[in-house]
Amino acid sequence: MKLRTALLATLILSGCQNLSHQDDRALTASEPIKSPQVSKKLHKKHASRFLFNDDQLDESTDTGNLWVRISDDMQLDFPDNQRIRQQRATILRSDNHLATIASRAEPYLYLIVEEIERRGLPMELVTIPMIESMFDPHARSRSNAVGLWQFVPQTGRNFGLRHDSWYDGRRDVLASTNAALDYFEYLNRFFDGDWLQTIAAYNAGEGRVRNAILRNQKRGRPTDYWSLDLPRETRMYVPKVLAMADVLSNPEKYNVTLPTLANEPKLRVVNTEGQIDLHVAAQLAGLRPADLKEVNPALSRWTTSPRGPYRLLVPVEYADSLELALADLPKRERIPTRSYRVVSGDTLSRIAMQNGVSVNQLKVANNLRGNTLRRGQTLAIPSDGKPVAAAPAVRQPQSKPTRIAATTGSKRHYKVRSGDTLWNISRAHGVTHGELAKWNGLNAKSALKPGMQLVIWPKSAASRDKSMVYQVRRGDSLSSIAARFQVAVVDVMRWNQLDKSGYIKPGQELTLFVNNNS
Template sequence: MKARTALLAALVLSGCQNLSHQDDRALAVLEPIKSSQVNKKAHKKYASGMLFGDDQIDETSSTDNLWVRISDDMQLDTTDNERIRKQREWLLRNDNHLATIASRAEPYLYLIVEEIERRGLPMELVTIPMIESMFDPHARSRSNAVGLWQFVPATGKNFGLRRDNWYDGRRDVLASTSAALDYIQYLNRFFDGDWLQTLAAYNAGEGRVRNAIQRNQRAGRPTDYWSLDLPRETQMYVPKILAMADMISNADKYNVTLPVLANEPKLRVVNTGGQLDLNVAAQLAGLRTAQLKEVNPALSRGVTSPKGPYRLLVPVEYADTLELALADLPKNERVRTRTYQVASGDTLSRIAQNQGVSVAELKLANNLRSNNLRRGQQLAIPANGQPSKALTNTTKPQQLASRTRSKAKVQYQVRSGDNLWSISQVHGISHNELAKWNGLKANASLKPGMKLVVYSPKRKSNQSMVYQVKRGDSISSIAARFQVAINDVMRWNQLDKTDYLKPGQELTLFVKNNS
């Protein structure tokens, strides 16, 4: 109790939910306190080294199924009770709920599991973003909590999540996971290792939980979580976490089918070495810009912030290609910028539509507080914008038809284990596009046998040519010159990322036939 008493005295004047001292946050990096609620099987099988670096792939895991790994690392011993059963029954009645979460979690879940294990924390914590946001990094609550872990601005700032016009750390999967686990470790020390009080405080704030404990102490009542008088939401919050963890651990017992997730990373961190336009990064890596934006939701303007962090999450199969290309990329080609001079009769909405951006993006890029413009004014066009030749009065159906005409319509039959994310990756489209084309919500679950309409990018007829390497050439410079993907150049010529080009060497290229 001494440790808690000292912490309580230090925080009495600092408010219930928000932390204000760097020394308090430093407590979060200490070893977790031993708790009677934690059983003995604590991360012996899979714990790896540092996460979020180049060595994050753990080859020693003894299972191919990520759900099994998660289940094996559950640590909390809790007695089943009516509140937990009620939440479990709700989940069983809504059997598509877990499937939706699993679909959304697939790109990020491995990374989060690795970080929880690295810190030696109970794997039940992986269910927090399932409860908080259903694993939607764009989720926003009525109280302005944002991201997978639902940080409000003040708490996010206290735990190092920076925000500017380019970047919101609350939506950064890596940064927000690290901050959330820092906060949880801080709370766990605050409550002397009591994990149920810790989880309750993540929802309600340590002040509310502390006050409930003190009220029970004064009344001579028990101070365990189940005995505390807490807000109704918090009374349901911890049982939701425990019920979710129980169902994951005992899927067979409850006849729950979880989509198989491979026990391997879907994404890898690539150090960009400075500010980088996602359009440039996507071209260098050989994937669609929409794919890169989807897994880097913290970037508000399609380009990394000038202040950093200088890194991107990239699908593992494209990461090596991007790293190789960035090594040869000139500094002046990292960010695509352009300006527009306002003409008589221009409006923000007309300029935005013609430039392929939203009015909000245009105002943000130019720090505009109103829609007023003056003739001759220079506007910066956000890097993610693409000029449009379409008429400004084009209707939404016409715009959709225009976008899909350049693509090949195919029909795809859903197989067992499919989800919108996995299907979109195969066809080189975004899962939001796929959902819209089929009248589905972005988080919709799919059933085997369903037929989906897919508009895959049409392949223009290409002609082969032989290119003779000149002094100073690199794979990335050749790819850029002929507007082809770097990984295609490597594949066509059976090159490896470690291969060096020699002057006079002949390369086969398949370039667009514009005739």
């Protein structure tokens, strides 16, 4: 499998096209064998934070820069040979692709680093999504490999990644990362702890690598990775991974500036306890539906799958609001419904087919135990997960400035600073990553440089709502004020430039933008 991008020029991103031909050997639970390439550095072990709680979010870490943490946890020793030097030169030839990777990786990288550390695996594995997909969860190859880790359908299914019309586990950052690391652990046991052979097999399939080892054994030749007769793509693949790891570990040595990424989670898992419409969830959290869908790329519709998983990744600053609101939300209000009056000849299966939902969804929505219907009965038809025409999340940003100005606030200019990414700029100004890119003629592969001027059309609360000043009273909290005026806590903090502590005191004046109908 090859995934070509203009930014990487001759750096061919290759991956798992042959994973579907994997060996039938059972996945054993035996302990992995110590690899001969693993250095003797001491490596910190961290508990998994895929499912965060408040105590874990409050824990401090040793370094504030995620790249430093990644560098400190690199484990593999390797020769600086010509094959690695060639791939490193290709990586360094482009000034933009590392910055592009960093921008795309920012929401997810911390989660992946945590899981690699929890399993005690070499941190070099964090470069695999960089090589495979440039950290684009929507990436798809010509061989139908999908997601950050580029799973083909069969291998995805072998490692528990479901794919249907609602949900694609290959694009689920958490599920696909677990599946990929499971696969790496299996391969590492298969190759007796040799990590270079393991990484080669991730690209070519274990059968090809095993056969290359057997051929060398018969000829009395060495069987280390560098001595194997493998396809050209695989001969380049391992050096790419090692070269990328070397650059990330030694940016000063290679005169590379990596945008600073905070060593803290950007996203948090919120358990929804059932199916939910993204527009409903976004409204509860206080963010735009498009923002919520953007960080949940596994969802193929605007509703989570009725089969689960019943969780959403949510920007950490909105997670508490969503969890609190979900606790009080009746199940019947999680999925928008419409009414249908049963006529003579109707059956559940016919009604379900006509409305693009399953019979089981109809039964759940209407508390039905059997299939019997009566004429004149009113049924609630749940949403089929298709975009709602009036929802702002599915509107495309207008290409002409005059049209944009008509639907948003006044145009602003922003000067890019060192460490900025499209992700953090868009979050700070309440717009989506895609909108910011379109307004400035950028695409997903574009990198930012300090001093660059960006145009931003912020969503103007004043254009939709009325402005008011509220004086804080004794006993008030941000949540009680937000609930009283039906606004989001995060918006109150943003409008008044409050810090993360959200501290307010009696007599303090807060600016609020409240609905004109309230």
